[in-house]
Amino acid sequence: MPPLRAVCCLWYARDMKHEIFWQNPGYVIRPELKEDIECDYLIVGGGITGVSAAHFLTKFGAQNVVLVEKQYIGSGATGKAAGTLVTRGERDLTDMIKEYGLEKTHLLWNKTHEALRALRQIIATEAIDCDAESQDTLICGFPGKNYNNLYEEYEAEKRIESTTRILEGDELKKEINSPLFNHGVLSAQHGLCVDPLRFVQGFSGVVEKNGVRIYENTAVVQAINGIARTNHGTIKYKKIIWAIDVDYPSDDIRNLRTTIIVTRPLTSEEVMKIGFAERKKVVWDSRKNENYFKLTKDNRILLGFGGIVVHKKHRKTDPHFPHLKQLQGFIKRIFPYLDLEIEYTWSGHFGVNKHWSQGPFIKVSENEATISGAGSQVVCFMAGEHIAHKLLGKPSPSELYFGN
Numbered sequence: 001m002p003p004l005r006a007v008c009c010l011w012y013a014r015d016m017k018h019e020i021f022w023q024n025p026g027y028v029i030r031p032e033l034k035e036d037i038e039c040d041y042l043i044v045g046g047g048i049t050g051v052s053a054a055h056f057l058t059k060f061g062a063q064n065v066v067l068v069e070k071q072y073i074g075s076g077a078t079g080k081a082a083g084t085l086v087t088r089g090e091r092d093l094t095d096m097i098k099e100y101g102l103e104k105t106h107l108l109w110n111k112t113h114e115a116l117r118a119l120r121q122i123i124a125t126e127a128i129d130c131d132a133e134s135q136d137t138l139i140c141g142f143p144g145k146n147y148n149n150l151y152e153e154y155e156a157e158k159r160i161e162s163t164t165r166i167l168e169g170d171e172l173k174k175e176i177n178s179p180l181f182n183h184g185v186l187s188a189q190h191g192l193c194v195d196p197l198r199f200v201q202g203f204s205g206v207v208e209k210n211g212v213r214i215y216e217n218t219a220v221v222q223a224i225n226g227i228a229r230t231n232h233g234t235i236k237y238k239k240i241i242w243a244i245d246v247d248y249p250s251d252d253i254r255n256l257r258t259t260i261i262v263t264r265p266l267t268s269e270e271v272m273k274i275g276f277a278e279r280k281k282v283v284w285d286s287r288k289n290e291n292y293f294k295l296t297k298d299n300r301i302l303l304g305f306g307g308i309v310v311h312k313k314h315r316k317t318d319p320h321f322p323h324l325k326q327l328q329g330f331i332k333r334i335f336p337y338l339d340l341e342i343e344y345t346w347s348g349h350f351g352v353n354k355h356w357s358q359g360p361f362i363k364v365s366e367n368e369a370t371i372s373g374a375g376s377q378v379v380c381f382m383a384g385e386h387i388a389h390k391l392l393g394k395p396s397p398s399e400l401y402f403g404n
């Protein structure tokens with residue numbers, strides 16, 4: 001008879017699927033390119049960056065736009081993500097104010113809010129079926145020897161956001177009933193929760209409706225002198241946009257591996273007990289280790305953690321075991337009173353700029369643009385707008401953020 005611990009592990013291994021939770025069975029993958037074609041704008045990569053660039057190019061009047069994706073739309077980082085589209089990036093506001101000053105930080109902050117509003121509007125007006133829900137952001141702090149910058153962050157956010165509140169005691173418990181945290185900063189309407197796969201695939205349908213020709217299962221294997229070669233056809237283009245994130249061949253781009261678990265659905269009593277009855281929110285822990293969680297539309301807890309730099313070619317989605325162990329331990333510490341089986345777990349990869357404090361890696365010349373390593377889908381969307389402006393020869397409203 002194996003010891004009890006080993007039996008538990010076997011039970012976990014049997015019930016937990018090493019699979020991505022997001023599925024879109026109704027999605028029909030578009031045919032691959034099998035002829036020689038011409039276009040004005042060629043976008044390589046069908047994640048949120050490429051689809052956003054296509055959206056803004058057509059919105060600003062560009063015609064003859066082609067997008068090619070080597071697998072299917074959303075098959076990269078975008079469709080494996082947690083689906084929390086948030087205004088706050090990885091950087092503390094306190095650090096940003098120190099670096100840019102209050103006025104510039106305020107402008108950047110407003111620009112991100114604007115992008116989030118634009119995303120909400122696209123989803124609503126185009127009726128993209130992706131379980132979209134507006135949400136608050138709650139950053140939580142721990143008792144005892146702590147990461148005190150949360151109070152400082154609150155003071156910083158208060159300078160540009162009148163609704164932000166600091167929560168302690170019962171006020172906090174009402175928002176999140178966990179013995180782990182004793183204070184938190186609540187920012188109202190700072191996020192949008194989506195099923196990221198259905199969102200980006202739905203968004204690709206919108207840009208296609210607006211005239212963009214899309215080919216899936218079509219990898220660009222070479223692009224020289226205005227001719228892109230794929231396996232079964234060539235594309236003659238005037239301008240090209242590389243939106244291939246971690247696949248972009250530059251030492252400045254790192255491949256970050258991160259892991260997610262999704263539990264069984266909670267009962268409505270459990271949802272009430274953890275403090276999620278009235279409001280949707282994404283919760284972050286204030287340590288610098290990227291722990292975050294939210295409820296999915298069907299009331300499962302989705303908890304994510306981790307960032308480990310791995311080899312550029314690494315793409316496996318089986319869970320990174322040290323992350324998984326950390327997540328299993330963390331969920332028990334957040335909600336010790338719940339018995340939560342984990343039903344799904346996977347790891348995904350995304351690009352980050354080696355010089356991360358500079359934001360995404362963006363290169364623009366007259367006929368070519370690259371966006372990679374944005375690390376956040378809202379920033380990918382903003383970067384798509386930025387380079388659409390640049391390639392059309394128009395001033396970009398995000399110049400302050402992304403440079404020239």
Ligand SMILES: Cc1cc2nc3c(=O)[nH]c(=O)nc-3n(C[C@H](O)[C@H](O)[C@H](O)COP(=O)(O)OP(=O)(O)OC[C@H]3O[C@@H](n4cnc5c(N)ncnc54)[C@H](O)[C@@H]3O)c2cc1C
Nearest residue numbers: 045047048049070076077078081082083084220245348377
């Ligand atoms: C597990 C996980 C959780 C995350 N959670 C969040 C989150 O909650 N919120 C958030 O904002 N961000 C999150 N991120 C980060 C975010 O998802 C990424 O920063 C973003 O999706 C990058 O988008 P992209 O379009 O640039 O890249 P991708 O989505 O990777 O798209 C690039 C596409 O290019 C294609 N491609 C590559 N080479 C070629 C070629 N030669 N020819 C044709 N096509 C090619 C790839 O197949 C791929 O589909 C998460 C990432 C991961 C992995």
